[in-house]
Amino acid sequence: MRGEEGSDPFAEVNAPEFLARLVKGGAESQKAFGQLVRVTHDRFLAFVRRSLSSSDECQEVVQEMYLAVHKGLSKFEGKSKLTTWMYSLAHYKICDKLAEKDRAHQELTESNEAVLITGDYSDSFDPVTPWDASADHVLARSSVESLIVEAVKALPPLAREIYQLRDVDGLSGEDAAAVLEMPPVNVRVQLHRARKFIVRYVQEKMKDKSVQRGASRS
Amino acid sequence: MKDLFYVLYYPCDQIRDFAYDYLEGKLGLMTGLRFRQHLKGCPECQDYIRLYEMAADPKQFANENPIPPEFIDHTLKFLQEKGIVGEE
Numbered sequence: 068m069r070g071e072e073g074s075d076p077f078a079e080v081n082a083p084e085f086l087a088r089l090v091k092g093g094a095e096s097q098k099a100f101g102q103l104v105r106v107t108h109d110r111f112l113a114f115v116r117r118s119l120s121s122s123d124e125c126q127e128v129v130q131e132m133y134l135a136v137h138k139g140l141s142k143f144e145g146k147s148k149l150t151t152w153m154y155s156l157a158h159y160k161i162c163d164k165l166a167e168k169d170r171a172h173q174e175l176t177e178s179n180e181a182v183l184i185t186g187d188y189s190d191s192f193d194p195v196t197p198w199d200a201s202a203d204h205v206l207a208r209s210s211v212e213s214l215i216v217e218a219v220k221a222l223p224p225l226a227r228e229i230y231q232l233r234d235v236d237g238l239s240g241e242d243a244a245a246v247l248e249m250p251p252v253n254v255r256v257q258l259h260r261a262r263k264f265i266v267r268y269v270q271e272k273m274k275d276k277s278v279q280r281g282a283s284r285s
Numbered sequence: 286m287k288d289l290f291y292v293l294y295y296p297c298d299q300i301r302d303f304a305y306d307y308l309e310g311k312l313g314l315m316t317g318l319r320f321r322q323h324l325k326g327c328p329e330c331q332d333y334i335r336l337y338e339m340a341a342d343p344k345q346f347a348n349e350n351p352i353p354p355e356f357i358d359h360t361l362k363f364l365q366e367k368g369i370v371g372e373e
Contacts, residue, residue: 094371097368097369097370097371098371100364100369100370101361101364101370101371104357104360104361104364104370105357105361108356108357108360109352109356109357112352112356113346113352122356126356126359126360129360130359130360130363130364133360133364133369134364134367134369137364137367137369211336211339212339215339215340216346218340234340234341234342234343235343235346236343237343255305258305259302259304259305262304262305262337262340262341263301263304263337265336265340266333266336266337266340269336269340270332270333270336
């Protein structure tokens with residue numbers, strides 16, 4: 068069983084004295100910001116890459132998030148944890164990127180009509196680079212674990228973000244609600260639905276696999 | 286008789302809806318007793334709760350594609366160029 072609050076993996080950078088170093092200015096702030104990046108980078112990149120498929124886009128979003136953190140630090144009042152605020156910024160940057168992609172998709176659809184007429188593919192978009200997964204790594208995962216990871220990718224965007232914030236990154240219900248600007252009770256309901264979806268997804272896939280195994284034996 | 290049955294023994298659907306509170310440790314005493322009683326005799330719900338627990342466990346993602354170290358180097362270099370992070 069797990070409690071509502073887990074231990075804070077970012078305790079080091081969420082301490083008030085660390086925030087003081089960040090806003091102090093000069094070389095001390097630069098040093099503290101470097102530390103902030105080293106402590107949080109991989110966690111935020113992992114958070115972003117579950118919503119965006121291209122590694123270049125993920126990198127861009129994370130870099131923009133750090134820029135926004137730097138820009139907004141002087142206005143950050145410390146009412147929430149520093150990393151909770153960073154999750155909010157990452158969330159907005161992901162939404163911006165998805166909206167941009169949506170617009171690009173619409174433009175692409177319109178330009179495809181032109182391409183069909185003119186046959187000119189020179190302005191076509193590059194295909195999205197899939198996130199690199201080494202074969203050894205994929206093989207090392209147990210099948211249920213990899214099905215869960217697969218199911219998370221199939222969740223609707225909001226449910227996926229809630230699931231990530233709560234179950235993957237370990238934010239409390241209140242912090243996740245603050246990041247997404249929704250009542251904690253909605254986070255709870257959506258999280259339960261997301262987990263139910265994942266369980267159903269895994270069960271269905273396992274059933275399919277056992278049916279396939281049965282068919283190959285007969 | 287059916288009402289009494291449902292008072293004493295929760296149906297599978299309800300047991301599965303209690304999964305969230307069970308993981309949070311928030312089932313009341315009586316509900317918790319009935320919940321565990323149901324699980325004892327229901328292998329389907331045992332499997333369901335086991336999977337639900339796995340879905341709520343961040344360990345599934347511990348081995349997710351690791352992030353290559355050059356990504357953080359790129360970010361640090363980007364921020365150094367902006368003067369946000371100092372040179373090492």
